[in-house]
Amino acid sequence: MDQSAKIADIHKSIVKEQAAQERKRLMLNAALLLLLLAAPFAIYPVFLMKILCFALFAVAFNLLFGFTGLLSFGHAAFLAAGGYTTGYLLSNYSGLSTELGIIAGTLAATFLGLGFALLSIRRQGIYFAMVTLALAQLVFFFFVQSEFTGGEDGMHGIPRGHLLGVIDLENNLSMYYFVLAVFIGCYLLVQRIVSSPYGQVLKAIKQNEPRAVSLGYNVDRYKVLAFVISAALAGLAGSMKSVVFQLASLNDAHWHMSGEVILMTLVGGMGTLLGPVIGATFVVNIEYHLSQGPLRDWVDPILGGVFVITVLAFRSGIVGEIQKFVRKNIG
Amino acid sequence: MSMIFGVPLAVLSGQLLIGIINGAFYALLSLGLAVIFGLLKIINFAHGAMYMLGAMVTVLMFNALGVSYWVALFMAPLLVGAFGVVIEYFLLRRIAGQDHIYSLLLTFGVALIIQGVLINWFGVSGLRYAMPDMFKGGINLGFMFMPYYRAWVIVAALLVCFGTWFVIEKTKLGAYLRAGTEDSQLMQGFGINVPLLISLTYGFGVALAAFAGVLAAPIYSVTPVMGSTTLIVVFAVVVIGGMGSIGGAIITGILMGVIEGLTKTFYPPASSAVIFLVMVLVLMFRPSGLFGKEA
Numbered sequence: 001m002d003q004s005a006k007i008a009d010i011h012k013s014i015v016k017e018q019a020a021q022e023r024k025r026l027m028l029n030a031a032l033l034l035l036l037l038a039a040p041f042a043i044y045p046v047f048l049m050k051i052l053c054f055a056l057f058a059v060a061f062n063l064l065f066g067f068t069g070l071l072s073f074g075h076a077a078f079l080a081a082g083g084y085t086t087g088y089l090l091s092n093y094s095g096l097s098t099e100l101g102i103i104a105g106t107l108a109a110t111f112l113g114l115g116f117a118l119l120s121i122r123r124q125g126i127y128f129a130m131v132t133l134a135l136a137q138l139v140f141f142f143f144v145q146s147e148f149t150g151g152e153d154g155m156h157g158i159p160r161g162h163l164l165g166v167i168d169l170e171n172n173l174s175m176y177y178f179v180l181a182v183f184i185g186c187y188l189l190v191q192r193i194v195s196s197p198y199g200q201v202l203k204a205i206k207q208n209e210p211r212a213v214s215l216g217y218n219v220d221r222y223k224v225l226a227f228v229i230s231a232a233l234a235g236l237a238g239s240m241k242s243v244v245f246q247l248a249s250l251n252d253a254h255w256h257m258s259g260e261v262i263l264m265t266l267v268g269g270m271g272t273l274l275g276p277v278i279g280a281t282f283v284v285n286i287e288y289h290l291s292q293g294p295l296r297d298w299v300d301p302i303l304g305g306v307f308v309i310t311v312l313a314f315r316s317g318i319v320g321e322i323q324k325f326v327r328k329n330i331g
Numbered sequence: 332m333s334m335i336f337g338v339p340l341a342v343l344s345g346q347l348l349i350g351i352i353n354g355a356f357y358a359l360l361s362l363g364l365a366v367i368f369g370l371l372k373i374i375n376f377a378h379g380a381m382y383m384l385g386a387m388v389t390v391l392m393f394n395a396l397g398v399s400y401w402v403a404l405f406m407a408p409l410l411v412g413a414f415g416v417v418i419e420y421f422l423l424r425r426i427a428g429q430d431h432i433y434s435l436l437l438t439f440g441v442a443l444i445i446q447g448v449l450i451n452w453f454g455v456s457g458l459r460y461a462m463p464d465m466f467k468g469g470i471n472l473g474f475m476f477m478p479y480y481r482a483w484v485i486v487a488a489l490l491v492c493f494g495t496w497f498v499i500e501k502t503k504l505g506a507y508l509r510a511g512t513e514d515s516q517l518m519q520g521f522g523i524n525v526p527l528l529i530s531l532t533y534g535f536g537v538a539l540a541a542f543a544g545v546l547a548a549p550i551y552s553v554t555p556v557m558g559s560t561t562l563i564v565v566f567a568v569v570v571i572g573g574m575g576s577i578g579g580a581i582i583t584g585i586l587m588g589v590i591e592g593l594t595k596t597f598y599p600p601a602s603s604a605v606i607f608l609v610m611v612l613v614l615m616f617r618p619s620g621l622f623g624k625e626a
Contacts, residue, residue: 010450071432118612122618123570126374130566132615137563138607145600255563259439266436300447307440309431312425 031297036180038190046174046244051284052183058276060233063190065262066271067199068205068226069130073129074116074260075134078109080253082235085109087155088148090243098161099167099175109235110228112139119226121220133148133255145286147300154249158242171244179240186233191273193229202226218325236260263303267310269317278318336597343476343596350583352481355488356543358584360565362492363539366499369512371423373431376439379562380446381537384411385544386553387449390460394608399464400549404507405543408538415537419530449555456554470587484546491542492581499577505610508532520569537582567610572622579622 041046057079064070064122086105120131145151150156153317160169169175193199201222213219242248250255262282268279283303290299314321360382367375388407392398398406418441426433462480469478499505510518518527519577551557566583572583582586587606595602613620 007508070437090450119614122614124369127570129432129435130374130570133563134567134570134610137560137567138604138611141604141607146577160448255559259443260434262439297446297451300450302447303443304440304445304447307443308422308437311437311440312422315429315433 027254028171030134031312033184033276036184037142038172040176047288049176049179049244051183052179052243052279054261054284055266055277055280056183056240057185057234057261058239058268058280059066059187059190059273060230061261062265062270062276062331063193065265067194067206067273068202068223069225070182070223070225071262072116072120072138073262074131074132074228075231075261076255076257077116077136077139078113078121078231079238079241079257079261080248080250081112082106082109082238083248083252084143084149085235086154086239087242087248090161091155091158092311094159096161097165098243099156101161102236102243104241106232106236107240109238110232112225113228113235116231117156117224121223124125133258136253136258140250140255143250143253149248149250151198152250154247154251155242156247158246158248160243160246164295167228173246179244182236185234187277190233190254194273198222198225202262204317226304263307264280265309265317266315267306267317269319269321269323270324272319275317275319282318338596340606341475341511346592346596347589348475348481348566348592350589350595352469352484352588353591354484354585354588356561356584357565357588358492358581359488359539359543359546360561361390361569361572361574361580361584362495362577363370364565365577366495366508366539366571366582367533367536368382368517368574370508370529371434373423373434373438374566375533375536376562377442377445378438378447378565379542379558379560380442380562381411381415381540381558382544382547382569383449383553383555384414384445385541386460386548386551386557387453387458387555388541389545390458390553393460397526400545402549404490404542404545408541411544412534412538415467416530416534419533423533424526424529424549445558446555453555455554455556457554460548460553462549480549484550491539496577496581501576564606567606570610571606571613571620572621575620576622579620583621596612 013166033270047177049145060078061072064072073272074250082105084105085108086101089104090098090101116132118134120128123131144151160175162168163178167174167178169178176318194202201212201217204217205219205222209219238248241252264279264283265276266279267282268277269275283306286302286306287299290296295302310317316324360378364375364378367373369379385407386411389400389403392403414626421439422441423434426437466478466480466483469476469481471477490537497505499508507518507523507528511523511525515525515529547553547557568584568587569580571587572579574580587609590609591605592601594605600610
């Protein structure tokens with residue numbers, strides 16, 4: 001057999017393997033989709049929507065942290081900006097259809113994200129984390145003192161309204177399928193971004209920024225775009241959250257929330273697609289079950305403990321560790 | 332009464348004094364951060380919690396054992412510093428070779444634990460700590476009234492800052508520290524016990540935070556959440572100053588306190604935001620920080 005035939009052979013087997021992997025992933029995704037479609041008949045839909053909103057928030061955060069290597073400690077600002085904007089519009093302009101309110105909230109977070117990005121990428125590493133944290137605190141002060149947010153009281157009774165002016169979202173089931181559709185759309189978008197050439201450059205920046213620079217990539221532009229997309233999706237999560245729960249409060253803007261999304265991503269597995277979703281499910285469940293039991297006052301220290309244990313013992317997170325295990329034992 | 336820009340001189344100088352005192356706290360805290368960063372290359376997110384611990388320990392030792400302020404001034408930093416060494420030895424050291432982001436997240440988790448546990452024990456409302464007798468009252472400087480304790484805070488903070496600067500820049504131990512910052516592997520090769528040095532450095536940085544906590548106990552309300560908001564401001568101060576130089580950290584801290592005080596006099600609503608706004612300006616026009624050497 002000559003050289004080129006050999007190469008063609010190898011190529012064929014690689015393609016075959018890739019196709020098999022692709023099939024496996026599709027099947028996994030289909031199973032998950034079925035599960036999510038059936039879930040509201042077994043579990044309270046509002047609880048599921050909470051998980052989906054936080055999952056989207058974590059997916060958005062992971063695009064920046066897990067795939068680009070930028071640790072933002074200020075993502076709560078975008079969640080809150082989306083939530084407050086949507087809440088304000090829907091509360092004050094009755095007749096505005098819900099999706100427009102959500103789009104407006106997402107846009108507000110997008111522009112805020114652009115502002116954050118342009119300032120924070122001027123510093124690297126830990127300074128980046130400190131700058132985003134400080135900027136988010138500035139936004140927090142702004143929300144505390146603004147009239148339209150309701151200050152310490154927050155916004156209550158935000159109407160869910162009608163989707164496209166037709167579908168009544170007061171119905172939990174319609175609301176759930178709307179949130180699910182948005183979530184899946186965003187998940188697929190992030191999947192597409194990560195596997196695109198653009199996503200490859202992001203990974204390159206994460207692994208070795210100086211080399212990416214020397215290869216001629218305008219690293220700052222890539223980082224800013226990743227930041228803005230991440231902020232927009234985080235804002236979208238906040239907007240939907242405010243519609244689902246019909247309230248927006250300062251909790252969403254607090255640094256504590258920025259820490260929580262880091263924890264979700266880390267526990268689930270940073271830099272994996274499914275990780276943040278699993279992590280958000282895990283954290284929301286822990287918080288819920290603890291708040292029902294005798295340990296309800298100990299949620300914070302327990303989350304802190306989860307943080308410490310994850311960092312010490314399994315840094316790749318749940319999904320990352322499973323992937324490692326599968327690779328090692330099943331090959 | 333003399334006026335400056337429409338503000339009575341006494342009010343202005345009073346706010347300026349408060350500004351300098353806040354600045355002294357910022358300086359102490361950012362100094363500790365800078366010392367830790369120098370050798371460990373991490374940002375200590377538990378720094379606010381350690382500052383809070385310093386204040387809490389002071390109050391609790393007084394309530395339980397009647398330990399006086401002066402003893403607390405040494406005991407609290409010592410205890411908290413020892414606690415820091417334990418954290419370094421059992422937690423931070425285990426992930427020393429990993430990406431620095433992980434150690435940052437670890438300290439964040441530690442801060443959540445400390446703060447959460449103390450909130451459970453003591454609630455979020457403040458504990459009371461009586462002003463030591465000898466500091467009651469003050470002196471009239473003619474243009475303003477200067478409480479003795481506030482004068483003491485400024486003197487004590489400046490002394491400790493200067494002492495730290497002196498030790499790091501002028502002594503043999505400081506030379507080891509600076510060498511470790513440059514190349515800790517090479518230093519290990521020269522037979523210096525680098526892991527011990529790292530533990531002690533973390534303990535010392537944390538002790539500085541606790542010292543600030545003791546100073547704060549009689550004048551601020553002592554609560555488990557007092558550290559977290561302060562820490563975010565200190566981060567902004569650190570971004571403004573850069574962690575390249577010890578002197579820079581001190582000067583920036585005091586400067587930012589003064590700016591905050593002036594803002595409180597002339598435009599109160601912006602006073603909690605002004606340091607962050609300064610940070611934004613610095614990022615726009617001098618991204619590496621006022622005293623920073625690198626980005």
